[in-house]
Amino acid sequence: MNLEGKTVLITGAGRGIGRGLAVAFARAGCAIAATARSESELTGTAEQVQAQGQRALAIPCDVTDAEAVQAMVEQALEALGPIDILINNAGYAKFEPIHAADPAAWRRTLDVNLTGPFNCIQAVLPSMMARRSGRIINISSLAGLKPYPSQGAYCASKHGLNGLTKVLAMEMREHNIGVHAICPGGLDTKLTQENMPERDKSDWMTPEDVAHAALYLAGLSPRATTDEIVLRRFDSAPLGG
Numbered sequence: 001m002n003l004e005g006k007t008v009l010i011t012g013a014g015r016g017i018g019r020g021l022a023v024a025f026a027r028a029g030c031a032i033a034a035t036a037r038s039e040s041e042l043t044g045t046a047e048q049v050q051a052q053g054q055r056a057l058a059i060p061c062d063v064t065d066a067e068a069v070q071a072m073v074e075q076a077l078e079a080l081g082p083i084d085i086l087i088n089n090a091g092y093a094k095f096e097p098i099h100a101a102d103p104a105a106w107r108r109t110l111d112v113n114l115t116g117p118f119n120c121i122q123a124v125l126p127s128m129m130a131r132r133s134g135r136i137i138n139i140s141s142l143a144g145l146k147p148y149p150s151q152g153a154y155c156a157s158k159h160g161l162n163g164l165t166k167v168l169a170m171e172m173r174e175h176n177i178g179v180h181a182i183c184p185g186g187l188d189t190k191l192t193q194e195n196m197p198e199r200d201k202s203d204w205m206t207p208e209d210v211a212h213a214a215l216y217l218a219g220l221s222p223r224a225t226t227d228e229i230v231l232r233r234f235d236s237a238p239l240g241g
């Protein structure tokens with residue numbers, strides 16, 4: 001499906017995977033509503049979208065705040081028109097073993113990675129359901145499919161996000177709205193730089209690799225769908241391998 005003229009709302013779009021998604025969808029002809037908390041990072045993303053000749057709206061917002069999310073979505077709808085694609089990408093991680101985990105970090109991880117997508121989905125769905133059209137892509141993780149020691153809160157949040165994705169996909173069938181998850185392995189971004197400083201990330205995936213998978217989902221024919229894309233580093237083992 002041609003994505004020219006579509007409008008995409010991307011959370012966590014200030015840097016890393018979110019910025020890569022914004023630029024890739026702009027290159028495919030889409031207008032971009034970019035949100036995250038850091039205004040300066042969003043401005044950088046908006047400039048890169050505009051450099052592709054596309055409209056960009058940068059709206060600072062904390063996805064854990066349901067009221068703020070509602071206002072952010074209303075602003076995007078007013079400025080750019082109907083949102084065709086929501087990409088829930090904002091994420092947080094603090095890697096630590098469960099027995100020693102900081103309860104505040106546990107709550108924040110679930111708030112950002114699970115309640116954040118829930119808030120954005122609730123805010124965007126009424127307009128998608130009214131139009132009987134739309135797509136929701138949740139950026140999950142391999143940690144949503146298998147356990148990683150020291151990633152208890154992160155694994156729990158991403159397993160939860162995969163559950164939310166599957167239930168919503170069933171509920172939205174009759175409303176003609178596609179719901180998908182992408183489960184990537186390691187990329188070199190601030191999230192992994194802060195949590196895995198000791199690892200050599202030189203051959204890890206890039207935001208463009210995730211964007212490629214998201215463009216595939218967004219461009220699916222109306223007759224076919226796929227629930228989940230597992231995207232792992234080429235030299236990693238297959239799931240169960």
Ligand SMILES: NC(=O)c1ccc[n+]([C@@H]2O[C@H](COP(=O)([O-])OP(=O)(O)OC[C@H]3O[C@@H](n4cnc5c(N)ncnc54)[C@H](OP(=O)(O)O)[C@@H]3O)[C@@H](O)[C@H]2O)c1
Nearest residue numbers: 012014016017036037038062063090091186187189190191
């Ligand atoms: N890097 C990896 O290896 C990897 C692998 C699989 C999946 N993922 C997932 O990919 C997504 C993007 O991660 P990344 O690697 O690109 O990390 P990143 O560079 O740290 O980017 C995270 C983005 O989320 C935003 N964010 C964090 N908390 C937020 C909040 N409360 N409200 C709104 N925005 C918030 C950040 O902006 P502000 O801080 O300014 O709000 C930033 O724009 C996450 O969901 C992550 O779990 C990453």
